[in-house]
């Protein structure tokens with residue numbers, strides 16, 4: 700096979716065995732790979748949730764509270780432990796593999812799942828979730844990971860953080876490449892819904 704690439708009028712041209720192909724840029728921008736919203740079902744769709752705590756490694760956005768991810772809460776009275784009372788679930792946003800899980804991450808259960816974002820792995824921690832999956836378990840998009848866990852005196856929520864490095868129990872570790880979950884969620888979900896969730900915070 701004879702392959703030749705040339706540039707003509709600023710456009711690459713590809714010739715394979717004397718057949719000429721003109722390369723055009725992709726139209727419509729990058730394709731959005733849809734994810735499942737990590738919480739929200741039935742009468743409580745994504746529109747009903749809000750972010751109570753931001754991804755904030757410095758404390759500037761959270762009134763001094765440094766935090767690796769976002770805390771997602773149901774915007775329904777009475778605020779606090781309503782997610783558990785309603786028996787709501789937490790879902791895997793995409794296909795993935797469990798890389799770590801524990802029943803006691805400072806008193807709450809959590810699981811770390813390796814998913815993919817922009818074609819490379821991203822490790823996502825779902826915490827305060829009654830998840831019994833062990834490392835090595837395969838999950839599929841939309842699988843129920845568990846229910847909301849009790850955090851006595853502090854209120855039910857999904858703690859959702861992510862990093863480009865494989866991590867387990869780490870918290871604010873400067874050696875880990877933490878990623879703000881908001882732009883990542885926006886890349887895979889309806890960004891209006893994600894914005895609405897943030898506006899309520």
Ligand SMILES: [Zn+2]
Pocket residue numbers: 752766768769770857858859
């Ligand atoms: Zn949190």
